[in-house]
Amino acid sequence: MSDWFKDSVVYQIYTRSFKDSNRDGIGDFGGVIEKLDYLKDLGVDVLWLSPFCDSPNDDNGYDISDYLTIMPEFGTMDDFDALVRGAHSRGMKIMMDLVMNHTSDEHPWFLESRSSRNNPKRDWYIWAQPSQGPGEGFEEIDFDQAGRGYAGRARGPRLSGVDTGFLPNNWDSYFGGKAWEFDPQTGEYYCHIFSKKQPDLNWANPEVREEMFRIAHWWIDRGVDAFRLDAVHHIGKPEDWPDAPVPKEPWGFCLYKNTPETHAYLQEMNRRVFQPRAVLTVGETGGTTPESARLYVDSDRNELDMIFHFAHVHMENPNDASALTGLMSQWYAALKPGAWDAQFFSNHDLPRQVSSFGDDRWLRGKSAKAIAALLLTSWGTPFMYQGEEIGLPNAYFPDIGDYRDIHALRGYREGLVSGEDPELVMAVFQTRNRDNSRTPMQWSGEANAGFCEADVQPWIPVPQQNRHINVGAELAGRVEYAPGGSIGGAGILSWYRDLIALRKRYSVLRRGAYAPVNPNHSRVICYLRYLEDPAFTEDPARSKELGHSSPVQSEDQPRAGEKTLALVIINWTGTQADYHLSPRLLSQAEYLDTPPEAVKDGSLSGFSLEAGNYAVPGTPGPGEESLGGLCPDESGAIQGGTTGVADFAAALGGDSGEFDSDDDLPETGRPVLGSAPAKKMRLRPWECRVYLG
Structure with missing residues (x-):
């Protein structure tokens, strides 16, 4: 198939929390349709819709009761069709979140399956008889005593007049307890x-596989x-x-994930x-490793x-x-030959990325931009989650x-019952x-953040x-990043838009190989992206779809101005960091076969700063480039020098690191867009820079 996905940016929509259009307090397809122009302007290419098939919502839609019906809270099939048409007309694609491992226990298939041992759909799910004991070497333990990690088979629940025996094996459930439920009927x-309430489907049954294939085809036909x-x-x-082996992986999951059977079913x-x-x-x-991941994504498999x-x-x-x-x-080295990676830092199951990786209190804006820079310039397809483009932090509800x-x-509740300290549990x-x-996605400063009416x-x-x-605040420039304070200029949303546009403009940021620079630095992430074939060109249709302004040339005629x-x-980190960027480090970067032309002459003058969350606009004047692109102050003098640098470092909570004195530090001012990198730089907290050459 075409590899268009390598050039795409995917945006995950958790529909329930995106935008309410019908006044029921639940996000829906109508709300997504309202925001299609916003998403198009953001620059994303694929809209990943979290599960939307009908569901009793024991697990927020990941428990499906009907694969061919829309969850009523989200709208109708007509609404879905309108969403698909609206996205396609704007050049965006639709990704469906398809749950194939299990259904809801309210799905008609399971209701039939549990009705009798002789029902035709009995074998559509995984049923097993009670075992006769806890396993050799294990004492008898009741079901409610066998927590995660218990290596024996627990005795089944004690039901009046029913001998439930012992569980079929010692497998655990991700949601607590054991992975087996007794059915008295x-x-x-x-x-x-x-x-x-999420019984596993039996993929060993060919009828189950045929039905899942039919469902996938049905949705593809739908757009x-x-x-x-x-x-x-x-x-x-x-x-x-x-049984899971003893000693076993934590929670006993090792026998039902990433199995040879899974690979056979996916190949089919x-x-x-x-x-x-x-x-x-x-x-x-x-649970995949870089090596085992190849079994899933190697193009030959x-x-x-x-x-x-x-x-x-x-x-x-x-x-x-x-x-x-x-x-x-590690992942690049394992996947680069004939495979591809997905990059993400958050999703519907994880904390907000600015809270887990960044500083969501004092430097929310700067850290959100640093995370975005890593996401959108790394090797692989970036996956964004709604709200990250405005730096939403964790909820931290007090109640x-x-x-x-x-x-x-x-x-x-289990933490409190166990006697743990309530403050720590919370x-x-x-x-x-x-x-x-x-x-809810926060669209405005109005009540309910514009997600639904007041x-x-x-x-x-x-x-x-x-x-x-x-x-709304981001678009209007009223961007507050710390309690009681605000800054002017471009906000997080503008940063995301600009970085996505930069990624689309330069193929090196999408298709370029990856080479880490000074990978053992504990505070600074630095890497090269480079085109292995300078004559790299793209598919003309995809180039147009991505909105490239430059015409695509034939393969033996590289596009004019193409950066390699x-x-x-x-x-x-949230404190300043000293960094020494030498041409030697660049030329010796891991996975780099030959030194880049930009550093062969012993300088860094072949690079120019395209994006930086501390950078200022302007064209560096004569002589400034050799100083690392420092920003002149209002008098025209270069900021920095020896005065005040140590005090500034102390205020940031950092230290001089690699550099012995202020005199040893050429760059202390804010870098100017278009300037070359300094060989020695003092990076501010969460400072990120993207140079092209």
């Missing part, structure tokens, strides 16, 4: 690796261009449901659906185009630049009653619950402490 257990495949790494289960679906219909696919595959992997969003220290660079490099995430609330809950990313109760409250953060190098420098 038929005397067997069904498997649910998520909620007990869907891409699929995000939820929990797809769980669809294949090993035969006979063996690719052959039957994905390839013939030329749709984009990205799979949710937790014909499974998926991309996967979501999660090591970087679960780092022990998210501000360890060397650790994050290491992860980026537990304002939260809706039932699974996080269960953990909160602190952990506030940072980790999924409602942090599911509060006299309507939204399904989840708008965090009152964040009301000043909204699209990008240099990205990001201070990944």
Whole structure:
């Protein structure tokens, strides 16, 4: 299929929280249609719609009761068709969030399946008889005593007049407890690796696979261009449901994720659906390593185009630049030959990225821009989540009653029951619950943030402490980044627009190879993007779709003015960082076969600053470039020098790092757009720079 997705920016819409158009306090397709022009102006190419099929909403739509019907809260099939037409007419594609591992327990298939052991749909789900004991070497433990990680088989629930035996195996559920639920009507257990209201489908049954293939074709016929495949790494289960080994992976998930059966089913679906219909696919595959990920995305294996992997969003220290660079490099090295990556820092299940990676209190604007710079200049397709383009932070509701995430609330109650300190339980809950990313999109400073009308109760409250953060304020330039303070100039939304436009303008930021520079630096992330073939050109139709202003030349005639190098420098901390950028470091960058022309002469003059969250506009005058592009003050003198630098460092909470004295530091002022990088620079907190050459 075409690899158009490599040039795209994907924007995830959590429809329930995006925009309410019919006064019921729940976001809907009508609200998305209202904001299509906003999304087009932002510059995104693909709209990923979180699950919208009919559902009782035990897990916010990830428990489907009818695959071919729209959830009534979101609208009708006519509304969906109008949304597809509106997106396509604006050059944007639609990605459907397809849940194939499980259904709702209210789906007609499951109602039939559980009705009797002889029902034709019995084998559409995973049923097993009780086992006879806890397993060799394990004592008998009741169901309600066997928490996550218990290696034996727990005794089933004690029901009046029913012998439930022992669970079929020791598998755990992601949502707590064990992965089996006893059904008194038929005397067997069904498997649910998520909620007990989300029974797992039996993909070993060819009838199930045929039906899922038919459903995918049906939605493609309806206008869907891409699929995000939820929990797809769980669809294949090993035969006979063996116990997880002892010692085993935490929670006993290792036997039902990323199995050989899953790969076989995906290859069949690719052959039957994905390839013939030329749709984009990205799979949710937790627990993959850089090496095992190739099994999903290697182009020779014909499974998926991309996967979501999660090591970087679960780092022990998210501000360890060397650790994050290491992860980026590992995944690049593993996937670069014949595969592709997906880049993201947040989604509907994760905390807000400015809260988990940045500084959502004092430097929200600067840190939000730094995260955006990494997202939009890294190797792979960037996935944005709604609200990140205005730097929305976590909800931090003071009242537990304002939260809706039932699974996080269960953990909160369990923490209190266990006797843990209530303040600590609340602190952990506030940072980790999924409602942090599911509060309403904030469109204006009006009541309910413009998500719904003022006299309507939204399904989840708008965090009152964040009301000043909204699209209207960003567009009007009234951007407040800290309590009691504001700054003028371009805000986060403008930064996202500009970076997306820069990415579309220069193919090196989309298709360029990746080479980390000084990867062991603990505070600064630095890397090169470079075109391995200087004569690289794009598909003419895709070039037009991306809005390129320059005409596309033939392959032996590179586009005039095409940049072949990008240099990205990001201070990944909230304190200043000294950085020494030498041509030697650039020429010795990992994965770089030959030194770039821009640094062969021993200088950095071949690069010019295209974007920086501390940069100022202007053209550097004679002599300024050699000083690293410093910004003149009103008198025309270069800012910095030896006076005040140490005091400034102390105020920022940093130290001189690599440099012994103020005299050893050529650059201390704000860089000028268009200037070359200095060999030695003192980066401000969360400072990011994108140079092209």
